[in-house]
Amino acid sequence: MLSVSRRIRGSVLLALAAVAFASAAAVAPVIVPEAGGASGSPAAVSPSPLSLLAAPALLAAGSVFLVAGAAALVDADLSARAALLSPALGAVGALALGTGIGTDFGAPLAAFAAPEALTALGSGLPAVVAASALGGGAIAPVVRAATTEDTVTLLVGSALLLAAVASGSEAPIALASGGVSGAVAVGSLWALDPGTWRP
Template sequence: MVAGSRRLLGVGLLVVSLLVLTQPLALRSVSAATVPALSDPASYLAVLPPAALAAGATLFVAGVAAVRGRTVNTVTALAVPLVAAVAGLALLASAAEPDAAALGSVAALRALVTGVPAGFLLSGAAVGGAVAPVVLGSVTEDTYALLAGAVVLLAGIAASPAPAAAAVAGLLGGGLAVAALWAVDAEGWRP
């Protein structure tokens, strides 16, 4: 019975993750097409698309593990930043329409589709995706996973055009997803 309820939880997590991963498309009309800056409060909504990608990737990996009847271990958690980056690249690739010349450039079209510049979207998603391996690595005392997650987290912040905003976006998305999983899937996330 435990395996059946775990698989049912996994299906629910997969459905929620796919809904969260599609939110950057819904948020594009309210997101500014610029990198968020502390001096411009109107640009604060630009942290939501990378946060949604990070949260969706975390929930997706946890859902796949639960469907398989397993908990998320540190090695599986290291896949979360990769899933977040792939989801971000897929979102950006969906913007490569043949009529891009009508908007002037592919970059303008990508900013229109996602609502934020590509570099900020990918770096914020990578930072948020790295929260899961850092949390699991610290909870399970797995030094290698903790270090790998920390390296991805710091590299994402360093590569971002707006490091502080990428850190906020990543920690918002990844942190909320881990907190939700901590409450919903206690067996897999609590020590």
């Protein structure tokens, strides 16, 4: 039988994830293919001066809450390996938002049609946000692997953290923002879902 209280906690976590992703869509830097013109490269548009701080933080927290909330909603034990979905969701979400999908669902088609737009997506501000969200999301599987003594997942999560640090080294503040947010999200899960997250 499903635990009603855990289902309620799962619903709250999923709601927090939805708010985080919706907020990230409003502030994430976007590659605009048309802005480059015939001779220049596509431009990155940041809706807010704090985009590089807010977007990775929101994506990292949202991805951690999404994976933990889905497990809590169905009253499943979240394995350390399933927690590896968190960094993947954060990074993929950042790149998807970087194409403009948060404001226009047809925007990725324009980005994929222009090779220079894809290059800018992979090396510009969206890539920094993706690396930072990856680092923040990777804290969840590292903590989960440490508490369940899953050595393989601990190594994979640590490798993801190192890859995020190497990729986002040009924007340490964004990297720190994603990391702190991921740590805060995991810390809050110790209070909201202690049966799963505490050793």
